[in-house]
Amino acid sequence: MTGNDHRTEKRLSIQSAVLPFLGSREEDYQPFQYIIQDFSQNGVRIAIPAWVQSRERLYQDDQVNLHLPYKFKGQSRNQGQIAWEKWEDDLDSQICGIALNKSFPETYPVFIALDTREVVIDLARFSTPEKLLLLVLKDCVLLKRGMLIYLNHLTAYFTRLTEFKREEYTLFRLNVINDIKLGLEKNLEYLNKTYLAAMAMGSDHEEILGRLDIDELRKSIESExxxxxFSSVLSLESANRYLRALKTLEKKSYNNYNTMVMLYLQNL
Structure with missing residues (x-):
């Protein structure tokens, strides 16, 4: 590794990645926490321990998104199919083998290099580590704010198109949509406070990372x-397209969360 590499790249062994990342099942967008156990150039083995708060049972052939770039020979993949799964009593975990099969361009220069088996944080495009961290936090705020704006538009859209009687839809809005909106507002407030607090800390990324509550961040980023x-109640394909668009914003938020976890791990 050259001297320039030392300045622009930070690396840590995958054995150091002991905190859970966020994944999601493609069929229903359901998020789950997982720990990386091992990987090769074609796949990843993960564990879903019984102790994680966001636990989901996965089955063979499920399509999943790990929301984390796995890079090999310049190509990144983060999506794949459950090739096999089993329960291991000694680990109190479900173990899954995932065949990675979809590529995508990563949002941030933070990825897992399959050839060197390391987490790589490339700072070549950032003057300081905190610039990258603040950008990720700001993006989390913008995505959550965008979801809240989107939901407000959808509420009016549903009012015009739903086949419900007016009083039935009013109940649905009060009992379901308003709860989702309150959850979004609460999580947006937390993310915005976290971002502003990080901004106030200035150029000390270690202090920013040291004060991050990773578990609270996960709760604020996970789906509301x-x-x-919605699909069972509002059987409108046009409405479902909007809902799927909202879920796309959530996926971007999960990518951001996993980026912050890797930055956090690098600081330990």
Whole structure:
């Protein structure tokens, strides 16, 4: 590694990645926490321990998104299919083998290099580590704010197009949509406070990372909206397209969360 590499790249062994990342099942967008156990150039083995708060049972052939770039020979993949799964009593975990099969351009220069088996944080495009961290936090705020704006538009859209009687839709809005909106507002407030607090700390990225509550960040980023509930009640394909667009914003938020976890791990 050259001297320039030392300045622009930070690396840590995958064995140091002991905190859970966020993944999601493609069929229903359901998020789950997982720990990386091992990987090769074609796949990843993960564990879903019984102790994680966002636990989801996965099955063979499920399509999942790990929301984390796995890079090999310049190509990044983060999506794949469950090739096999089993329960291991000694780990109190479900173990899954995932065949990675979809590529995408990563949002941030933070990825897992499959050839060197390391987490790589490339700072070549950032003057300081905190610039990258602040950008990720700001993006989390913007995505959550965008979801809240989107939901407000959808509420009016549903009012015009739903086949419900007016009083039925009023109940649905009060009991379901308003709860989702309150959740979004609460999580947006937390993310915005976290971002502003990080901004106030200035150029000390270690202090910013040291004060981050990773578990609270995960709770604020995870989904407030369950698409199956809307799909079963509002059987409108046009509405479902909007809901899926909201879920796309959530996926970007999960990517951001996993980036912050890797930055956090690098600081330990």
């Amino acid at each position: 909206l369950y698409i199956d509930l």
